Amino acid sequence: MKKTTYKDSGVDLEIYAESMARLPQLAAQTFSNRVLRLDGGFAGLFKLNNEQIPYKNPILVSCTDGVGTKLKIACLANRHHTVGIDLVAMSVNDAICCGAEPLFFLDYVAMPQDNPDLLEQIICGIVEGCVQSGCALLGGETAIMSDLYRVGEYDLAGFCVGVAERDNIIDGHSIQSGDVLIGIESAGLHSNGFSLVRKIVFEIAQYGINDIVPGLGQSVADVLLTPTRIYVKCVQKLLATFGANNGIHGIAHITGGGLKENVQRIMPPNKTWQLNPCWEIPPVFSWLQKLGNVDSDEMNRVFNMGIGLVLVVRSDLAETIRKSIEFQTWNIGGVN
Numbered sequence: 001m002k003k004t005t006y007k008d009s010g011v012d013l014e015i016y017a018e019s020m021a022r023l024p025q026l027a028a029q030t031f032s033n034r035v036l037r038l039d040g041g042f043a044g045l046f047k048l049n050n051e052q053i054p055y056k057n058p059i060l061v062s063c064t065d066g067v068g069t070k071l072k073i074a075c076l077a078n079r080h081h082t083v084g085i086d087l088v089a090m091s092v093n094d095a096i097c098c099g100a101e102p103l104f105f106l107d108y109v110a111m112p113q114d115n116p117d118l119l120e121q122i123i124c125g126i127v128e129g130c131v132q133s134g135c136a137l138l139g140g141e142t143a144i145m146s147d148l149y150r151v152g153e154y155d156l157a158g159f160c161v162g163v164a165e166r167d168n169i170i171d172g173h174s175i176q177s178g179d180v181l182i183g184i185e186s187a188g189l190h191s192n193g194f195s196l197v198r199k200i201v202f203e204i205a206q207y208g209i210n211d212i213v214p215g216l217g218q219s220v221a222d223v224l225l226t227p228t229r230i231y232v233k234c235v236q237k238l239l240a241t242f243g244a245n246n247g248i249h250g251i252a253h254i255t256g257g258g259l260k261e262n263v264q265r266i267m268p269p270n271k272t273w274q275l276n277p278c279w280e281i282p283p284v285f286s287w288l289q290k291l292g293n294v295d296s297d298e299m300n301r302v303f304n305m306g307i308g309l310v311l312v313v314r315s316d317l318a319e320t321i322r323k324s325i326e327f328q329t330w331n332i333g334g335v336n
Contacts, residue, residue, distance in 0.1 A: 084125020
């Protein structure tokens with residue numbers, strides 16, 4: 001009788017070892033002197049304090065997220081080097097909303113079979129996201145589950161841990177009447193609403209992944225796989241200049257639920273606010289709305305509509321803050 005091996009069940013340990021051997025040198029690109037090397041260990045080690053940032057009363061901040069069905073488009077296009085940026089962005093952009101400094105990131109990759117080249121592409125994107133956000137890729141997990149995922153599919157999840165000085169945590173308590181809402185441009189769809197996107201583009205309109213989008217001059221793959229913008233360094237610069245709860249009173253990451261729901265999350269119970277839709281909506285949203293005959297209220301509830309991050313700031317500092325932001329911005333409303 002033939003001996004049964006792990007490989008017979010879909011897990012090839014030799015190929016798995018090849019995949020794992022490629023990862024340490026990629027992750028090392030994200031390391032700072034706050035990472036304590038523990039090669040081959042069972043955990044990652046990170047120094048909370050350093051010479052530049054001597055925290056007095058540090059509070060740890062954690063966020064977790066995934067990329068959702070945007071992964072379906074990456075698989076359809078056979079383009080996997082950007083979804084890792086999305087993965088990191090979804091967590092670190094949440095962490096900065098309370099004024100935290102993202103410290104490190106861990107990923108979880110689930111695949112139906114070992115594929116060193118595919119895994120390397122995915123991790124390269126995660127590394128790029130960590131470099132953009134200044135956090136270390138401290139570890140991760142690659143799970144091979146042939147019974148749960150079909151060949152050609154995979155899933156991603158991840159989380160970041162950050163730190164904030166307790167007195168500088170931004171929780172919306174300092175928001176006051178007269179504050180201005182500054183909207184910072186998104187890079188496009190980011191990583192929300194892709195179940196609707198896929199239905200519109202591939203089922204209703206029956207586009208191919210390499211078809212050119214009218215008016216945009218890019219392929220469907222180029223448009224839909226544009227990675228989520230990471231706002232970490234922009235926000236850190238603003239907080240260092242204007243101060244948490246001094247100039248910057250609130251920060252909202254615009255994801256599922258759109259502007260209204262995400263801005264409302266940071267408003268104190270006794271404050272109301274109004275939105276001034278003064279910005280030019282990027283053409284990708286107009287294309288999708290027309291293509292799928294989607295109601296405007298539905299578009300606004302599902303997508304960011306061109307605003308990826310909202311700052312609630314002191315009115316007397318609003319224009320100065322806007323001028324110091326490297327991305328395009330608009331005064332999109334105010335607090336009553």
